Amino acid sequence: MEGTRTKIWSSRHRAIGLLGLALGVLAVLGQTAAAADEARFLETHFDGSNLANAPATGLTEDSVNVSACLHALEKPDNWYSILAGSGLIFNSMGDYDACTRNHSVIVHGEPISPYLMQFQPMRYCVWDGFGHDITMGWCVPEVCTQETLQAILDMNASGPPALLASGPASTVRQRLAAESEHPLGLVYCGSHARTVVDAGAAVMMVIIFLIVVLASSQCYLEHRTLSNLSEEERAFFSKDGVYENIEQPLAINSDGSKAIQVARARRQGPLAFVLKCWSFRSNISELLTTSPKRTLRCLDGLRAISMFMIILGHTYNFQLPGFVGFANAEILTHELTYWPMQFVAAAAFAVDTFFFLSGMLTAYVLVKKIDKGARAPPFFLSVVLRYLRLTPLLAFVVGCYATLYKYMGKGPLWYRFLEELDNCKDNWWTHLVYINNFVPTDFHKQCLPWAWYLADDFQYFILGMLIIWLYSKSRVAAYLVSGLMVVCGIVSIAVISFRYNIEMNNRQNMSQNYIYDKPYTRATAYGIGLLSAFYISRQMEQLKAMSNWVGHVITYVCVALICVVVFLPANFNYDKTNPNWTPNEQFAYLSVSRPIFTLAVAGLVLMCSTGHGSLMNWLLTFPFWEVFAKLTFGAYLIHPTLIRVVYYQRVQLFYYDHVEPNIFYVAFLTSSYFLAVGLYVFVEQPAANLTKALVSRKR
Numbered sequence: 001m002e003g004t005r006t007k008i009w010s011s012r013h014r015a016i017g018l019l020g021l022a023l024g025v026l027a028v029l030g031q032t033a034a035a036a037d038e039a040r041f042l043e044t045h046f047d048g049s050n051l052a053n054a055p056a057t058g059l060t061e062d063s064v065n066v067s068a069c070l071h072a073l074e075k076p077d078n079w080y081s082i083l084a085g086s087g088l089i090f091n092s093m094g095d096y097d098a099c100t101r102n103h104s105v106i107v108h109g110e111p112i113s114p115y116l117m118q119f120q121p122m123r124y125c126v127w128d129g130f131g132h133d134i135t136m137g138w139c140v141p142e143v144c145t146q147e148t149l150q151a152i153l154d155m156n157a158s159g160p161p162a163l164l165a166s167g168p169a170s171t172v173r174q175r176l177a178a179e180s181e182h183p184l185g186l187v188y189c190g191s192h193a194r195t196v197v198d199a200g201a202a203v204m205m206v207i208i209f210l211i212v213v214l215a216s217s218q219c220y221l222e223h224r225t226l227s228n229l230s231e232e233e234r235a236f237f238s239k240d241g242v243y244e245n246i247e248q249p250l251a252i253n254s255d256g257s258k259a260i261q262v263a264r265a266r267r268q269g270p271l272a273f274v275l276k277c278w279s280f281r282s283n284i285s286e287l288l289t290t291s292p293k294r295t296l297r298c299l300d301g302l303r304a305i306s307m308f309m310i311i312l313g314h315t316y317n318f319q320l321p322g323f324v325g326f327a328n329a330e331i332l333t334h335e336l337t338y339w340p341m342q343f344v345a346a347a348a349f350a351v352d353t354f355f356f357l358s359g360m361l362t363a364y365v366l367v368k369k370i371d372k373g374a375r376a377p378p379f380f381l382s383v384v385l386r387y388l389r390l391t392p393l394l395a396f397v398v399g400c401y402a403t404l405y406k407y408m409g410k411g412p413l414w415y416r417f418l419e420e421l422d423n424c425k426d427n428w429w430t431h432l433v434y435i436n437n438f439v440p441t442d443f444h445k446q447c448l449p450w451a452w453y454l455a456d457d458f459q460y461f462i463l464g465m466l467i468i469w470l471y472s473k474s475r476v477a478a479y480l481v482s483g484l485m486v487v488c489g490i491v492s493i494a495v496i497s498f499r500y501n502i503e504m505n506n507r508q509n510m511s512q513n514y515i516y517d518k519p520y521t522r523a524t525a526y527g528i529g530l531l532s533a534f535y536i537s538r539q540m541e542q543l544k545a546m547s548n549w550v551g552h553v554i555t556y557v558c559v560a561l562i563c564v565v566v567f568l569p570a571n572f573n574y575d576k577t578n579p580n581w582t583p584n585e586q587f588a589y590l591s592v593s594r595p596i597f598t599l600a601v602a603g604l605v606l607m608c609s610t611g612h613g614s615l616m617n618w619l620l621t622f623p624f625w626e627v628f629a630k631l632t633f634g635a636y637l638i639h640p641t642l643i644r645v646v647y648y649q650r651v652q653l654f655y656y657d658h659v660e661p662n663i664f665y666v667a668f669l670t671s672s673y674f675l676a677v678g679l680y681v682f683v684e685q686p687a688a689n690l691t692k693a694l695v696s697r698k699r
Contacts, residue, residue: 069148072141081122085139091327094137096412096651099124100191125149126412129185133321135653137412138187146189153184192418193410200403207399211682214278221272222281277689283681290626295540296364298608299357301620302601304628306350311639311672313347314450315665318643319654324413327653335656336574339567346566349597351453352525356598358457359529360605362464367471367537376472382465385691390454390633392687393679395432397637398448402428405641409649417648423447434458437519443512450640452517459519460526467530475534482530486595489524494591496521503579503586504572515590525598532602536609543610551612558603559616565597634676634684642675643668 072078085099099122123144127136140149276282291297321329335341370376402424409417423440424447430436436446437455446452463485471478493515496502502511515521536543568589573580581589608617646664654660 065143065145065148066151069141069144069152072143075141078122078141082139085122085124085137087137089136091135091325091329091653092137093126093135093327093412093652094124094139096124096137099137099139123189124412125187125189126415127153127185127187128416131322132325132416134185135325135413146187149187149189150182153187154182156184188412188415191410191412192414194406194418197407198403200399201407204399204403207396211278211686214275214686215280215682218275218279219281221275222279273693274690277686277693278682280681283685283689286685287630287677287680288627290623292623296360296605296609297626298605298613298617298620299361300625300629301622302353302605303357303632304625305620306353307628307632307635308669309343309347309350310636311669312665313344313350314640314643315668316344316661317347318640318647319656319661323416324647324650325653327655329656331656333574337570337572339570340658342567342570345569349566349594352522352594352598353601354453355457355460355522355525356529356532356601358460359464359526360533360602361529362461363468363471363530363533364537366468367533370468370472371537376469377465379465379469383462385695386458386461388691389688390458391432393633393684394451394454394637396679396683397641398424398428398431398451401641402447405645408645411649411651413648413650417644420449420644431455437517441513443517448637448640451637453636456517456519456522460523464526464530471534479531479534482527482534485523485527485530488520489522489527490591490595492518492520492523493594494587497587497590501583502590503583504569504574504581504590524595528595528598528602532605536606540610543606543612546610546612548612551607551610552614554603555607555613555616558600558607561596561600565593565600568593628673631673631676631680634679635672638675638679639668639672642671 073082081099085094085096087094121142122139123142125138125140125144125146127134127138129135138149318324319326320332326332336345366377402421406418406421423445427436427440427445428447430439430446431448431451431454434455436448437452437459440446443449443452467478467481470481496514500510500514502515571580572586579586604613604616604620607613608620611617613620643664646668
């Protein structure tokens, strides 16, 4: 048995040659024509002769380890484990569990063969090539360290330049020629688990502990106070733990004792003042309270649905190559043209909805007051209050993400998450001053890459407050500046797309750094929001007097425009080698799709706010939307962290189908809002309470 097994595996070993081997065999077994082409390339390129002829520059200290690793790879005793645990084609992870567990194979309680009991411990490594575009699992003898495998991989990349350029054109071959230090990519070994708690994590845990202490103390004080009151007396107890109606006579007592108790309750020291901000009873009541008589109730529905769409988009997006990746990535080009997939792609437009809502809400109430004779609010104070409104929760999430998340998982791909978290060491502060959409210049170097929206929004708020001040002086000037914002977004996208040749099939590359997160390319939606607020505040009665059938027509025209913008890309061929839209057609779509979408959303809001929204108004004004809208900030910040923690603990790449992503979506949507409740009650609302109380006391 042993001799037969040795003969079989020795024959295969001679066929693939030495390391052409656990590297070459992995690609030689490619099944598609493209994979076969790359396999032949790698089989030739990874010929064992390259090892003998490769220069040993820089590898003197590792030469013994390299030789030991190569010797272990040659041993037939190890081939079973190597092939059982390794991926055999591009973007195949092999079997991580089979490689890392005890290598005795047990069947019905007995080992298959004493031969299998002789296997030495194995090490699982990942070959990560070309920005995560190629991922392959290697199960190698433990003597092969990460450094040793990297040295072997680099030596095998020393073939003649002509080899890199020969054969059919391919992305892999082009990128091989472009790389320098590690032309064939990097090797990562182990589970990458972090167990040693550093100073940053300790500080963050202390902060969380203090928050728990504050909230628990306030809960205890409220419970103790309420337990000493009768039902009649509790009617005077407000939701935030203090007595109401103190100026009114109390019928609950005849000797004034309760009145004295009430008066004492109203005199709060600094500690009681702070504790009250963390009242669970008060904060959860604030979350669940709805205001059915608001004019712009439909904005709650828009905000919540847009957040749902963003979570859907990220659920799919974080599966793509560059994050985790697909074992069957070749089908993605065709999937993008399916009609249902346009709902996923539409998540990019949901961000424009948020910018529109931000502009409209910034201006609507203030403009109404100015029209009635009020002065514009103080600019500096408004900016400070906005900063204090956003920053506490953002800082808390940044702190947790940068210091605690690295301990929340492990696995062969966990190193990718750790690399992302390393960005926080240098760039965490950029989020707290809202310049992370410019610093660092590479989008993927941001600590929280998805928080670019907050930087844009804060910068827009500063500009918006200046426009509100301008409105108080000259309405025409305010209209003009807001209109320039609309034009700026359209023109800047067109110019940048043309300048850098950014087309629809490379939107995830240069587009991310040059277009997607920059305030001048996103200004259109915010400008339309400002103009909509100016218009509705002055034309509300005229809009309400509009004929119902006209309002219904406008509503459904807006819905139709949204559908056209969202579903039109289904007609686009995302194959880079054969696009069916000309570059000018692509530039036109990139430039005007967002303005058309935002104008359609603005039309819907105007119709719904004036009673003409028909079915859309009914859908967007359900009372429960207001609760979801209040949780939007927390859900936006927390959901990408959940997705990363789950995805980067995978031991296999994704295999794309139409079911698994939607299961993940439901799970991430539910868990994000569940955690957002905790963030709202214990971080976001307490910070808002504290800010409001401090401002009120100073006034």
